[in-house]
Amino acid sequence: MLYDFRSFVNPGAYAFGVGSFNHLGELLDRQKNKKDDFVAYIIDDYFKDKENVTSRIPFKDNDIVIWISTDYEPKTELVNQYRDDILNHKQGQLPAVIVGMGGGIAMDYSKSIGLMLTNPGDSADYQGLDLIKNPGVYNICIPTVSGTGAEVSMTAVLSGPEKKLGIKCDWTIPNEIIFDPELLATVPDNIRFFVGMDCYIHNVESLTGTWISEMGRAFAEKSQELCIDVFTNENLKRIEADERMMVASIMGGNSITYAQVGVCHALSYGLSHVLGVHHGVGNCIVFNQLEKYYPDGYKVFKEMQQKQNVEIPSGITANCTEEQFDHMVEVSWALEHMWDNAFGHDWRNSITKEEIKALFKKM
Amino acid sequence: MLYDFRSFVNPGAYAFGVGSFNHLGELLDRQKNKKDDFVAYIIDDYFKDKENVTSRIPFKDNDIVIWISTDYEPKTELVNQYRDDILNHKQGQLPAVIVGMGGGIAMDYSKSIGLMLTNPGDSADYQGLDLIKNPGVYNICIPTVSGTGAEVSMTAVLSGPEKKLGIKCDWTIPNEIIFDPELLATVPDNIRFFVGMDCYIHNVESLTGTWISEMGRAFAEKSQELCIDVFTNENLKRIEADERMMVASIMGGNSITYAQVGVCHALSYGLSHVLGVHHGVGNCIVFNQLEKYYPDGYKVFKEMQQKQNVEIPSGITANCTEEQFDHMVEVSWALEHMWDNAFGHDWRNSITKEEIKALFKKM
Numbered sequence: 001m002l003y004d005f006r007s008f009v010n011p012g013a014y015a016f017g018v019g020s021f022n023h024l025g026e027l028l029d030r031q032k033n034k035k036d037d038f039v040a041y042i043i044d045d046y047f048k049d050k051e052n053v054t055s056r057i058p059f060k061d062n063d064i065v066i067w068i069s070t071d072y073e074p075k076t077e078l079v080n081q082y083r084d085d086i087l088n089h090k091q092g093q094l095p096a097v098i099v100g101m102g103g104g105i106a107m108d109y110s111k112s113i114g115l116m117l118t119n120p121g122d123s124a125d126y127q128g129l130d131l132i133k134n135p136g137v138y139n140i141c142i143p144t145v146s147g148t149g150a151e152v153s154m155t156a157v158l159s160g161p162e163k164k165l166g167i168k169c170d171w172t173i174p175n176e177i178i179f180d181p182e183l184l185a186t187v188p189d190n191i192r193f194f195v196g197m198d199c200y201i202h203n204v205e206s207l208t209g210t211w212i213s214e215m216g217r218a219f220a221e222k223s224q225e226l227c228i229d230v231f232t233n234e235n236l237k238r239i240e241a242d243e244r245m246m247v248a249s250i251m252g253g254n255s256i257t258y259a260q261v262g263v264c265h266a267l268s269y270g271l272s273h274v275l276g277v278h279h280g281v282g283n284c285i286v287f288n289q290l291e292k293y294y295p296d297g298y299k300v301f302k303e304m305q306q307k308q309n310v311e312i313p314s315g316i317t318a319n320c321t322e323e324q325f326d327h328m329v330e331v332s333w334a335l336e337h338m339w340d341n342a343f344g345h346d347w348r349n350s351i352t353k354e355e356i357k358a359l360f361k362k363m
Numbered sequence: 364m365l366y367d368f369r370s371f372v373n374p375g376a377y378a379f380g381v382g383s384f385n386h387l388g389e390l391l392d393r394q395k396n397k398k399d400d401f402v403a404y405i406i407d408d409y410f411k412d413k414e415n416v417t418s419r420i421p422f423k424d425n426d427i428v429i430w431i432s433t434d435y436e437p438k439t440e441l442v443n444q445y446r447d448d449i450l451n452h453k454q455g456q457l458p459a460v461i462v463g464m465g466g467g468i469a470m471d472y473s474k475s476i477g478l479m480l481t482n483p484g485d486s487a488d489y490q491g492l493d494l495i496k497n498p499g500v501y502n503i504c505i506p507t508v509s510g511t512g513a514e515v516s517m518t519a520v521l522s523g524p525e526k527k528l529g530i531k532c533d534w535t536i537p538n539e540i541i542f543d544p545e546l547l548a549t550v551p552d553n554i555r556f557f558v559g560m561d562c563y564i565h566n567v568e569s570l571t572g573t574w575i576s577e578m579g580r581a582f583a584e585k586s587q588e589l590c591i592d593v594f595t596n597e598n599l600k601r602i603e604a605d606e607r608m609m610v611a612s613i614m615g616g617n618s619i620t621y622a623q624v625g626v627c628h629a630l631s632y633g634l635s636h637v638l639g640v641h642h643g644v645g646n647c648i649v650f651n652q653l654e655k656y657y658p659d660g661y662k663v664f665k666e667m668q669q670k671q672n673v674e675i676p677s678g679i680t681a682n683c684t685e686e687q688f689d690h691m692v693e694v695s696w697a698l699e700h701m702w703d704n705a706f707g708h709d710w711r712n713s714i715t716k717e718e719i720k721a722l723f724k725k726m
Binding site for chain 1: 368369370371372373374375376377378379380382383386389390533539541542576577578581584585589603606607609610611613614621
């Protein structure tokens with residue numbers, strides 16, 4: 001186990017249901033004390049021209065808005081840069097609230113920037129467990145695509161110069177989350193599937209792992225039931241499916257708090273770090289090769305894929321050099337807690353670097 | 364609905380699993396800043412002579428311990444008195460932490476006393492929603508019997524001179540909870556059943572109610588599955604069943620946050636207020652008469668009762684006066700939110716005071 005003992009901090013508060021997004025202004029006002037208090041927004045740039053959404057965000061003149069490109073997974077370098085932009089916005093004054101709106105990328109940026117506003121230096125120095133020294137700025141997350149669990153997790157996953165690893169501590173968890181399923185209405189089918197599968201894979205890895213507790217199991221089992229329903233039940237209206245997927249994501253994310261991810265996430269981190277593949281689709285590319293390790297989970301995964309008629313990219317490592325493959329293997333191999341969960345303490349007897357490399361070559 | 368919009372505060376943190384109780388000292392130390400900081404303990408007096416448990420509580424010389432009798436459900440008068448005892452302990456100095464250890468009674472005392480230490484006057488004046496003005500003292504709850512959901516709920520249910528009603532606000536929710544299933548080992552079979560049924564009935568009322576959301580539903584469904592497993596699966600070891608029941612209680616309690624209780628709780632409050640019946644057994648006595656309102660839930664309830672071979676008291680209202688029956692009816696009738704959840708806004712067309720009185724007479 002990663003922890004001898006830990007009292008796990010819960011996400012601060014949930015505003016749940018259709019229409020809850022319209023109350024963002026109230027939640028922000030509760031956190032503002034002084035007249036010149038401002039809000040820092042970190043928003044997926046997909047929404048930049050979505051007037052029907054942006055018109056409902058209670059922007060004020062003194063707020064700062066950073067539109068996040070989702071071309072790449074969050075990088076420590078950009079976390080530092082955005083942090084500096086926010087600090088320069090009003091001569092070092094901290095925002096009263098940082099809002100992260102979007103998928104895992106926007107939310108992990110808001111979580112890590114919120115912490116880096118109160119912890120000096122380079123965010124890469126904080127990749128790991130409990131390295132953060134001070135609580136961050138009050139963080140409100142608003143997921144607009146569901147499955148990553150970023151909205152409830154104690155990790156903000158970042159790619160640094162050396163590694164892909166989360167900033168993980170009690171204060172990484174958002175203070176408040178607005179779950180409004182209407183915000184998920186325009187997510188394209190393939191993205192919806194890839195991100196939903198992040199949740200599905202969390203549950204497979206958590207339920208088959210050695211770190212599981214009764215708490216992690218209950219969350220993962222219910223999350224899995226909802227997730228499979230969302231992607232196989234043809235009688236569900238889209239808004240119902242989206243609402244259900246939000247609950248699945250919460251419970252899948254909570255499950256990982258009381259358990260751990262496994263083989264798929266370890267490999268997927270390696271793949272993303274070297275090739276910049278997005279986490280959701282990266283997980284699918286990897287899981288597509290993991291029938292040996294997760295036979296039951298794999299079977300249902302393929303059924304959902306077929307039903308959703310989504311293609312999983314293949315051949316993405318076809319032109320990789322041996323050096324790149326070795327780099328992927330090293331990034332993956334370093335994620336000891338994931339291997340430990342998947343195979344137990346003697347995990348080095350259960351898988352080799354050669355096997356991992358062979359898997360990458362098939363992707 | 365009771366709320367037009369609400370961002371629901373989650374319980375602060377969970378320390379979960381066998382052995383977590385041994386870490387209470389660490390959690391207390393984290394909250395102490397000054398040398399003369401002390402802890403106020405509210406403990407079920409069942410443990411007074413249980414050396415194997417009390418020897419593991421890190422009592423310090425300057426702490427104050429209040430042993431709670433569970434003869435009666437929590438009363439506003441005693442909340443005021445214990446609050447005064449704690450304030451008098453060190454000339455008005457507040458404790459750094461208030462610990463509530465026991466079942467729903469001890470936990471609800473600790474939750475309400477924690478709030479009354481920072482909110483002046485009579486606790487009866489705060490029975491209701493959002494009447495509390497100031498956050499309370501840091502509260503750690505340690506359930507030693509599982510099912511009430513008190514450890515995760517935003518209500519501390521109290522009997523006042525006029526009504527049985529909760530002190531309900533964002534700050535009622537405990538800041539930290541230690542879930543150690545070993546603490547449940549010595550709970551007698553009938554108590555274990557009655558308290559477990561509190562959870563089961565929460566789920567029935569939540570799942571059949573009009574206030575249910577996807578969030579409340581997911582929590583209640585999983586909680587119900589666990590609860591039924593605990594009381595029907597003969598292959599479960601007691602420690603496994605106890606651990607599972609702790610998760611069921613968390614999820615059942617969370618479900619009520621995103622839903623509401625119904626007919627059984629409304630009647631049970633009336634019964635308890637007038638006759639002093641304990642909440643768990645009171646719920647069972649009431650639910651035993653509710654086949655008409657909850658036919659499916661009733662059927663499984665009877666199966667579990669049979670399997671557990673527990674007798675549900677009957678004839679407890681045999682000697683009641685008409686005045687007492689009328690009082691029970693009035694206390695129940697006043698719980699509009701419960702009736703609204705059970706039958707919808709036009710609930711007055713679905714049940715009459717005469718029907719309620721007739722039900723009480725059968726108990």
